[in-house]
Each structure stands twice: as structure tokens, then as C-alpha cells.
Amino acid sequence: MHLSRLVKQAQKGNKEALLQLIIVEQDAYYRLAYSYMRNEHDAMDAMADMIVTLYEKLEQLQKGEAFYSWSKTILVKRCKTILRNKERFIPLEDERESSHDALTDDNPYRNTESEMNMQVLLSHLSVRQREAIELRYVHDLPYQTIADMTDAPLGTIKSRISQGIHKLKSMMGGDRYDNDRGEITGAQTELEYRTGTIRT
DNA sequence: AGCCGCATTCCGCTATCGAC
DNA sequence: GTCGATAGCGGAATGCGGCT
Incomplete structure (x- = not known):
């Protein structure tokens, strides 16, 4: 290439x-x-x-x-x-409604029950957090690109993703994979497996 | 070709601040 | 007090040049 x-x-x-x-x-x-x-x-x-x-x-x-x-x-x-x-x-207050749109039949992501569950989980985040997380883990874009796309400072993108992951973790009822050494989080792992972006 | 060390880049995390 | 934005730190990953 x-x-x-x-x-x-x-x-x-x-x-x-x-x-x-x-x-x-x-x-x-x-x-x-x-x-x-x-x-x-x-x-x-x-x-x-x-x-x-x-x-x-x-x-x-x-x-x-x-x-x-x-x-x-x-x-x-x-x-x-x-x-x-x-x-x-979609304004912030309408985000939950939009999450239901995301589950319509022509959604390319709606393949399995677990993917639907992840969409539901994501729908509980703010629009900006969800946008940042989707761009990072669904579309596999680097932080700097996400910052450019959203006209937000790099640090803000980091924060949105970090806090979004944190929220997802708590919604998933604690972290199945997390441990004292701070390894990859359960919610993050879930997203990466969903989207095939898990790194080896 | 393979190894090593250094520099750079990327990412996750968190302390701090301001708005509400 | 809560939430979101911001900046900065530290570690991991990666790239690259020099050496054997």
C-alpha cells in the first residue's frame, strides 16, 4: 500500500x-x-x-x-x-429516543443481542461521550482525529472516553476483568470485542 | 539480520476548575 | 454537590538509527 x-x-x-x-x-x-x-x-x-x-x-x-x-x-x-x-x-434530551432508532432493522451494527445491549448501554451516555466512544472503539479512530472531527480539545476527548467507559463499567454491574493492576476494563473489552477492534 | 537504546507518539487516568 | 471541560502526568507502544 x-x-x-x-x-x-x-x-x-x-x-x-x-x-x-x-x-x-x-x-x-x-x-x-x-x-x-x-x-x-x-x-x-x-x-x-x-x-x-x-x-x-x-x-x-x-x-x-x-x-x-x-x-x-x-x-x-x-x-x-x-x-x-x-x-x-439530536439534542441531548432526545438521546434515548435516538437510541431506539439505532436498533432498527437497517442498522449495520444490529447483528446480535449483545450488540443491541451495547447500543442500549451507550444510549445512557451523553451524546458527546457516546460520540467519542463510538468514534474510538467502533470506528477505531485515534484521539487526535476524534478531536479534529468534533472540534474539541484533545484532553476533552480523552476525558469523554474515559468517563464514558467508567459509566459503562458501573452500568454493567462492576468490572468483570478489572483488577488492581489497572488492566483493560470490562466495558472497553466488551466494546472492542463487539467491534472487532481488540488489539493483540 | 538482529539487537539495543533513545525519542516520539499515543493512550488512560486523574486533579483541578468553572458552570449550574 | 454534581457534572463536564481542561491540562498534564506516566506508562505502553512504536519508530528509528547505530552497532555488532
Whole structure:
């Protein structure tokens, strides 16, 4: 994989190169867009808008290796803009209702009972905590990228995730895996197993 | 090629602060 | 008092260059 080379080709106007870059991560893009839009049509719309933006602004990207975090930041901001325009951006007090939407049949995450349980658990967090945790453990994005996406300081993202995990732990009735040495938390482990992002 | 040490980056955690 | 935001610390992971 020569990411930087592909990005440079795309920056020179090579549409094939840009297409290749997008295809490699198309599933990740879709899942990310879906997690915000909650339906296939809007997720596809957001992805289409992202591709247009990428094509227009690719010259501004300085580090080729940062292409995917940069493009995902664009996608998330586009999703939020669409939601705002539709006046559907979910305010804090409505988050529980939205959690039920997340369990509809076309949700790509709703595969098993335990995944549904995790969605229910996540629905008890604040919107911002849930967003940060989903971006980290569902979409496997680094803290800095999440901070960029959400326009929040890095420390704030760390805090949201840490406190969100803490809440999940208490909701799960204590920590099955935690111990005195401070190893990986039960809730965190649960999330990582759900999403396949557990590191070996 | 393999090992070692150093530097950098990333992450988890927590103390502190301010708003309510 | 509670909650969320912020900053900073320490440990783990990773990258990289030098040496054998």
C-alpha cells in the first residue's frame, strides 16, 4: 500500500487514484456516516458530498499519510451539516429516543443481542461521550482525529472516553476483568470485542 | 539480520476548575 | 454537590538509527 503515492497522484488530478483511495475504506466511510445519519440513504448522500469535497480540497492536504483521518473528518462534518440542515441534529434530551432508532432493522451494527445491549448501554451516555466512544472503539479512530472531527480539545476527548467507559463499567454491574493492576476494563473489552477492534 | 537504546507518539487516568 | 471541560502526568507502544 503506497498511500502517499496514491494521494500525490490524486492531487495531480488522477481521479482513478482518488477512487482507489476511497474504495479501500468505503466500508469504514459507510459505517461512520451511518452512525450519524441512522439511515442508508442519508449515509450515501453524506459520502457523495464527502467525495466532492475531497476532490475539491485534496490539494490542501499536506501529509499524504493523513488522508484517511482528514477525509473522515470531512465526512463527519458533512454529516453534522446535513443533520443541522434537516433540523434533526439530536439534542441531548432526545438521546434515548435516538437510541431506539439505532436498533432498527437497517442498522449495520444490529447483528446480535449483545450488540443491541451495547447500543442500549451507550444510549445512557451523553451524546458527546457516546460520540467519542463510538468514534474510538467502533470506528477505531485515534484521539487526535476524534478531536479534529468534533472540534474539541484533545484532553476533552480523552476525558469523554474515559468517563464514558467508567459509566459503562458501573452500568454493567462492576468490572468483570478489572483488577488492581489497572488492566483493560470490562466495558472497553466488551466494546472492542463487539467491534472487532481488540488489539493483540 | 538482529539487537539495543533513545525519542516520539499515543493512550488512560486523574486533579483541578468553572458552570449550574 | 454534581457534572463536564481542561491540562498534564506516566506508562505502553512504536519508530528509528547505530552497532555488532
